[in-house]
Amino acid sequence: MNFHLSETRGEVNDHKKKTGMRPGEWLSEIGVFGPRGVAAHSAWLTQREVRLMGEAGMSIASCPVSNMKLATGGVAPVPEFLANGVNVSFGTDGSTTNNSLDMFAEMKTLGLLQKASRWDPTVCNAQQLLDFATINGAKAIGMQDSLGSIEPGKYADIVILSGRSPNLRPLVPENIIANIAYSANSLNVKTVMCQGDVVVDNGSVTTLDVDDVMDRSEDAWRSLCQRRSEVPLPLGDEHFHLSVPLPFGIGLLYPNGHRMGCRRLRRLPLFLLLLVLFLPGGISAVAGELVYVVDVHLRLFVLLVVYAEPERHDQDQGGYDEHEGLLPDAQRVRDDGDDEQDDDER
Secondary structure, eight states: OEEEESOSHHHHHHHHHHHSSOHHHHHHHTTOOSTTOEEEEOOSOOHHHHHHHHHHTOEEEEOHHHHHHTTOOOOOOHHHHHHTTOEEEEOOOOHHHHSSOOHHHHHHHHHHHHHHHHTOTTSSOHHHHHHHHTHHHHHHTTOTTTSSSOOTTSOOOEEEEOTTOGGGOSOOTTTHHHHHHHTOOGGGEEEEEETTEEEEETTEESSSOHHHHHHHHHHHHHHHHTSOEEEEEEETTEEEEEEEOOOTTOEEEOTTTTTTTTTOEEEEEEEEEEEEOSOSOEEEEETTEEEEEEOSSSOOEEEEEEEEEEOOOSSOSSOOOTTTOOOHHHHHHHHTTOOOOOGGGO
């Protein structure tokens, strides 16, 4: 069972207000935690939640690129996961919050983010990163006996990289793991086998017509953008929807609004909606977040100005209650005196 857990600080605080418990504590209390669970993100956790996850035999799938693109502020406590027996794997999250969906880039980013947030270059070494990407991923879905490593009796799931790629040279036994973790990317992939079937041969996908898919991609994008879009904006305990019809290929993109700034608005005394026609383009601010409106045919854009107090994600990077056990990065922030503690978390 895959589910998102404590991706943002706001959802943690909201859940604690409603239930009196943090999400990890509540899920453990109702029996959701277990060896068949995979908790995506798992960024805003306490030591106690980490221990509960380890005791239950949980797996996590960290998504560092998505977390940074959405500026959720949390960093998955990977060293604590490992110390408490939580199986660590990682993923890319969706295309809108990651874009490249490159697992090699995700592996490198995970390692660098952990090192930078802990001020420790030894955290998450190259072998650990490769394990997160392979055997630990197999463990997360309960298929470690069939996947995750090249062994007799396991499926022939193999990725072959080009050893002649300049970014992988020099290539010697002593640096091959580090090269894969920190230098490799998807363009280095030469061959991919799934259960013995070759699905990528000499860098070319064998299971579909790549040129045809790419040729149809722009039309697919336009078709999606022509659909009627609705942006939900919460008003206290009530909600209203800003309905924006998008004819003639208008694209309305709000990268973070659905997860972040539009989730909680407080004390909304006034809003102003201006429709401006026949201008080349525009930038709209919705609760402090950028909304780009593109119209290649009609040149219509919408400007929505909201006077509100958006949810803050720039405070308390660690966000851990000191009575529940601060993780090292959060303790460092507090000790430096650069942070304030929320009333919710006192």
